[in-house]
Amino acid sequence: MAEQQAGAEDRKPPSDEARSAFSPPEGVEQPAPPEEDAPTSEFALPAGVPEPEPVTEQPASAFAPPSTYSAREAPSALITTAGLPLVRLSKDAPWQDRMRTMLRMPVGERPVPESPQRSDETGPAVPRVLDLTLRIGELLLAGGEGAEDVEAAMFAICRSYGLDRCEPTVTFTLLSITHQPSLVEDPVTANRTVRRRGTDYTRLAAVHRLVTDMTNAEEHDVSLEEAYRRLAEIRRNRHPYPGWVLTTAAGGLAGAASVLVGGGVTVFLVAAAGAILGDRLAWLCAARGLPEFYQFVVAAMPPAAMGVALSLLGWDLRPSAVITGGLFALIPGRALVAAVQDGLTGFYITASARLLEVAYFFVAIVIGVLTVLYGGLQVDAKLNPEGALSPIERPVVQTLASMVLCLTFAVLLQQERSTVWIATVNGGIAWVIYASIAVTAKGSPIMATAVAAGLVGLFGQLLARYRNTSALPYVTAAIGPLLPGSATYFGVLAIAQNHRDVGLASIAKAAALAMAIAIGVNLGSEMSRMFLKAPGAEARRAAKRTRGF
Numbered sequence: 001m002a003e004q005q006a007g008a009e010d011r012k013p014p015s016d017e018a019r020s021a022f023s024p025p026e027g028v029e030q031p032a033p034p035e036e037d038a039p040t041s042e043f044a045l046p047a048g049v050p051e052p053e054p055v056t057e058q059p060a061s062a063f064a065p066p067s068t069y070s071a072r073e074a075p076s077a078l079i080t081t082a083g084l085p086l087v088r089l090s091k092d093a094p095w096q097d098r099m100r101t102m103l104r105m106p107v108g109e110r111p112v113p114e115s116p117q118r119s120d121e122t123g124p125a126v127p128r129v130l131d132l133t134l135r136i137g138e139l140l141l142a143g144g145e146g147a148e149d150v151e152a153a154m155f156a157i158c159r160s161y162g163l164d165r166c167e168p169t170v171t172f173t174l175l176s177i178t179h180q181p182s183l184v185e186d187p188v189t190a191n192r193t194v195r196r197r198g199t200d201y202t203r204l205a206a207v208h209r210l211v212t213d214m215t216n217a218e219e220h221d222v223s224l225e226e227a228y229r230r231l232a233e234i235r236r237n238r239h240p241y242p243g244w245v246l247t248t249a250a251g252g253l254a255g256a257a258s259v260l261v262g263g264g265v266t267v268f269l270v271a272a273a274g275a276i277l278g279d280r281l282a283w284l285c286a287a288r289g290l291p292e293f294y295q296f297v298v299a300a301m302p303p304a305a306m307g308v309a310l311s312l313l314g315w316d317l318r319p320s321a322v323i324t325g326g327l328f329a330l331i332p333g334r335a336l337v338a339a340v341q342d343g344l345t346g347f348y349i350t351a352s353a354r355l356l357e358v359a360y361f362f363v364a365i366v367i368g369v370l371t372v373l374y375g376g377l378q379v380d381a382k383l384n385p386e387g388a389l390s391p392i393e394r395p396v397v398q399t400l401a402s403m404v405l406c407l408t409f410a411v412l413l414q415q416e417r418s419t420v421w422i423a424t425v426n427g428g429i430a431w432v433i434y435a436s437i438a439v440t441a442k443g444s445p446i447m448a449t450a451v452a453a454g455l456v457g458l459f460g461q462l463l464a465r466y467r468n469t470s471a472l473p474y475v476t477a478a479i480g481p482l483l484p485g486s487a488t489y490f491g492v493l494a495i496a497q498n499h500r501d502v503g504l505a506s507i508a509k510a511a512a513l514a515m516a517i518a519i520g521v522n523l524g525s526e527m528s529r530m531f532l533k534a535p536g537a538e539a540r541r542a543a544k545r546t547r548g549f
Contacts, residue, residue, distance in 0.1 A: 134192040172353035256405035258325030271325035274303035300368030308376035340518030402431035427478035457524025484513035
């Protein structure tokens with residue numbers, strides 16, 4: 001009886017808690033239990049596929065090529081944006097425009113790198129090419145070229161020797177360039193510090209000719225050794241003008257500027273004597289190793305002392321014209337134009353450094369002139385700015401004086417003799433345009449200065465592209481008659497007479513005139529490229545950031 005009850009309990013169906021929803025029903029064959037070593041990944045190889053050979057482990061590196069990489073079968077490293085046409089640069093365009101066009105392109109949109117132009121298949125050593133590039137860039141930057149032009153030259157040199165994947169970087173005192181042979185190789189970087197700066201446009205033109213020959217391999221196959229030899233000759237070449245010619249030119253510049261603001265023959269001679277004395281004192285300070293700040297302070301004192309002396313002697317010879325003429329020879333117009341050009345082209349660090357340099361020089365000039373004027377006022381010197389503000393209209397004399405000013409300015413810049421007369425004519429035309437707007441038409445002096453400077457930049461850039469050289473020799477000397485010497489002097493004089501509001505307003509006007517010169521020159525240079533043959537299929541692009549983001 002007990003056995004029958006136990007069998008009935010065994011046949012009793014299990015409860016719902018004991019039954020799983022996923023268990024197979026009765027009468028269905030139970031599946032075999034899974035093996036513990038069976039793969040469960042969806043990336044497992046299917047049955048019948050042979051196992052791959054084991055790969056030996058290599059040290060991990062960010063620049064190590066993948067195991068499946070082949071240098072011969074590697075795809076092109078150029079990556080372009082879908083839907084954008086590739087730009088093909090014309091060989092007929094000057095190298096300055098071609099390289100500047102490439103620098104302003106995004107890296108992914110640059111043209112396919114061309115094959116090296118040299119006959120040697122292996123090519124020169126990369127460190128030597130980078131060293132040559134930095135040395136040439138140093139000469140260009142020290143000579144006053146803008147940061148964008150220096151980068152364009154460095155980029156052109158690297159591409160001419162087959163180093164296509166190069167990125168130059170230019171700041172006020174440091175040049176750097178990086179070359180990466182491919183996307184899987186380590187980059188090579190070199191840099192050079194610019195410690196000394198000098199003004200020699202003859203050397204600058206020679207460097208431009210060297211870069212032009214290096215980039216034009218079809219006509220001039222310049223090897224690396226030949227480039228080094230020519231660069232050494234450029235460095236060894238002496239200045240085209242002796243020291244006494246430069247000193248005489250400084251006096252002639254100050255004398256011509258004094259005639260430009262109303263002086264006569266006597267004023268010309270007195271202003272020239274003051275500028276010559278200031279130039280010699282500056283050379284003496286430079287020989288003793290004094291910084292340029294103190295050189296400007298010392299150079300600004302003799303012209304101001306000459307004006308104070310004329311006032312004390314009671315001679316009615318417009319002492320303000322003597323002092324203004326001396327200031328024309330000292331105002332750093334070249335550095336100001338380069339600073340504004342760097343700022344407008346996006347090199348803000350270099351532009352800030354150049355503007356700070358200009359500010360230091362301007363403060364030095366103000367300190368030198370202010371010291372002498374304050375001393376003259378203590379001994380009752382009759383310096384009357386109101387009587388000097390009335391200009392004397394002498395169109396022919398002033399036009400000739402402006403041309404003499406540009407001529408002497410070009411000599412001070414150590415220009416080649418073939419470019420001196422062009423800069424002289426360009427400066428005379430600029431003065432005629434300025435006088436026509438500001439004096440004859442009674443227009444705004446700032447607007448007149450900007451228009452005249454714009455035409456100077458336009459003509460200078462066109463002449464430079466016609467001769468395939470730098471635009472600085474045709475532009476820098478031509479802006480000499482437009483420099484704000486009078487506004488600077490009257491501002492300093494008002495401060496010395498305790499009229500600080502008037503003085504600061506006059507100095508602010510001088511700063512506005514200087515900015516008008518710089519912006520006008522840059523705008524004229526940019527406009528000139530509208531008349532030149534475009535180096536690519538379309539005009540070069542610039543960053544568009546006019547919407548606040």
